[in-house]
Amino acid sequence: MTVSAGDQSSYSRREFLESSSRNAACLTVGMMGLKDVRSPIDRLQVGVIGLGVHGLELAKSFAEMKDVQVAAICDVDASRLAVGQADLKEIQHSRPLAFSDHQMMLDRPDLDAVVVATPDHWHAQQALDVLQIGRHLYLETPTAHTVEDVDRINRVAAKSGCVVQAGLPQRHGAHFQSAVELVQSGFLGRVPLARAWAVHQRKSIGYCAESTPPRGVDYERWLGPARQRPFAANRFHGDWNWFWDYGSGELGKWGTHNLDLAFWALKLGLPKRVSSTGGIRTFRDDRETPDTLTVAYEYPSVDIVWEHRQWGTRGIEGRTSGTAFYGERGTLVVDRSGWKVYGHRDERFAGASEFKLSALRSFVNSITAGGGHSRDSIESGSLVSTACHLGNISYRVGRALDIDTKRLRVKDDPEATLLMSSG
Template sequence: MASPNRRQFFQHLAATGFAASATISGTKSSGQVIGANDRVRVAIAGINGRGQVHMGVFGAMKNVEITHLVDPDSRLFASRSAAVQRLTGKKPKCVQDIREVLDDQSVDAVSIATPNHWHALMTIWACQAGKDVYVEKPCSHNISEGRRMVEAAQKFNRIVQHGTQWRSDPKWQTYTTDIRDGKYGKLQTANIQIFRPRKSIGIQNPVPPPRELDYELWTGPAPMNPYRTNLVHYRWHWMWDYGDGEIANLGAHEFEMARWAMPETANPKSVVSLGGRYGYEDQADTPNTQLTLYDFGDTKLVCQQRGLHFDKPLKMSIDFHTDEGRIQEGKFYPHGKEQGEVIEGAPPSGLPQDYARDHFQNFIDCVRSRKSEDLASDVLDGHRTAILAHLGNISYRLGDQTSFRNDPQQLSESPIASESFEAMKHHLVDVAGVNLAKASYRIGRSLQFDATTETFVDSPEANQLLGGNNRPGFD
């Protein structure tokens, strides 16, 4: 690749006398409070999908300027820059390489909506360059790089917000605080359901990438695979080299909300995940049907996801089961009662509201104040949430195929997980027409996890999946 890697980039800056300002004090936000009337200058990286929300929210804020749009696909530049200009009256500069932005001392923050495999590296680079960061969920592509993100934010005193905007819903904060404090009994199980129809990505042969797309740069730290039209854009989510499946996509939101209802010190001690890809054959890697059980000691977490495109419409839910009853859709159902008691002030849907504008504003407010403790969801929150998704995927990937005639004994300690497995089988029969007598599922390995060291206990194979090997030039 013609452009330098990060180390070479800063060596060049050092030679020209700019290294110190770029790595530590390159922006007016580096260590000093910004006044309410001072303009915060933001570069947005990744402008195809979620990045357009970033453009709309930041563009509507007072004293916030979108200075750059960054994306390896230059086909997006004309329409996206025109949209920002219509909204703000100013046309941003469009570049393909984030490293051009990091050399601009006037840029205060980078807002990241790229594919997952770029989240950590771009965040770390931005912290090194003295920029604050808003990074979409999941914050990382693997556990090891997530920890490095936390360390970079701390080392360079950066404001790093995780893009789980539900965290900014004040009703949900009160709701989960009451659950955590035992108002409805001792929490035993948090039960997550993510039912989101997803179409097959099909099967496509390798072709040359479009000339407007810098595919080398899009690939970045990931392995260099042949370009296919069912990869860029969005469908990378279902490929291990770039994404982490639905468990880390929509799952990141629900994991973070479920964690909020648990004791602050709660950490996963073990995990087992099972499932498969059903209903069609395509080139995706990740399961479209997955069931994962986490053991936190006193509390368990069950995550069930379904993604067949001919399924019912989107359904996302989080139910909480205590030793006194069930909390579901804003109501408390005491044991033995069919009528739920309405929880005053609770979200009626049982899910938080989309407080995206407040979440982005919280980030800008903290950029101004330099108070990272005021972030609604800081990088450590994001890292702890992403760990849950990565644990489930690692268990799944290390699993073996088994017949549906074999019930997963690993779920036997959780009635809710066992019931979810039965529901999953009925779903596959009713919706996808799967013949369970001939079909199989992947039963993941039961893994013990040490949250203090963020490593697996007595599982070298699992520990090998804690991190990735970035390509040269992207380290």
């Protein structure tokens, strides 16, 4: 099925996913007859889809690299496109072309790589569209909005021949790397428990009546694969994370980063059991995702615990957001300000390191070097994205999930199984 921009408003989610599945099938059998990936010229030509706060930050960071040019940008909001063009012209002295339809942007033959920084519900289709035409991909986490789509992208990316990097920039910080190395060295002894968290003082999104979309916004295109729903300001820019149709809550927003450190350091795959408890305990507004949540990921010899509070003023271990490894000989706590070991005769520490630009530089270098496997590969992004989705699914069904890790299935739970593919 081919769908034009004008047809998207009546395009059901089932049809949308079936289309994505067919695209994936084409890719896995050699799809476009691609034998190699486009070679970069003097400056890598990059397109950016999604110009929210983070998307624009990524675009500007790429534009500051001497060997990169942001040639095209895409967003459904004309005002964001105008700001993006102005800001990028000031940095790279050339104005990128602007598009409201990502497919039209991808029709440009000169793009070498594409950044997808849209709301979660668009990740799967846009990632597949990028890979289908053989472009390199930088994909924000969660890598897709459902467990099924996360797995689909992971499989397609593995066979695409493209450099596909998940947005896990902490893996490129020297102090994060040294913290992981210390845990893996046995310095803490056996580590039976690790904890990751995010405690933020979020603002209420209030109660908001349905209204007309702002001028210059293509709301039907913004909805894309999501169910048809009238516009409401508090489900749009900045707040879509807190609605199941578009985002994955605080767990999807911060859990992908801090839980990733635990999985990385302890060399873990998917857990055998996931259980969540929490709810909307404090806010009185339209949000759907929990403002308070605890998730336990059970493994044979270690437990990983996630916790978030969107109304807190003091985080775990005195840090707003971080990851802690509780070993038999000591505890290591790491966040973006550095790391420190407690309760060990040798109480080591390390200060903060730059990681955001290093992650983007790694992506560019992997492309110019002819491909490669980075620390934040799509496999790493897929693992932690799946874990976060499973935590949310356990919360939504109100019970623990027993996971068949080999077949990526929830055992004997039709309701949870349905949420693995429906967001």
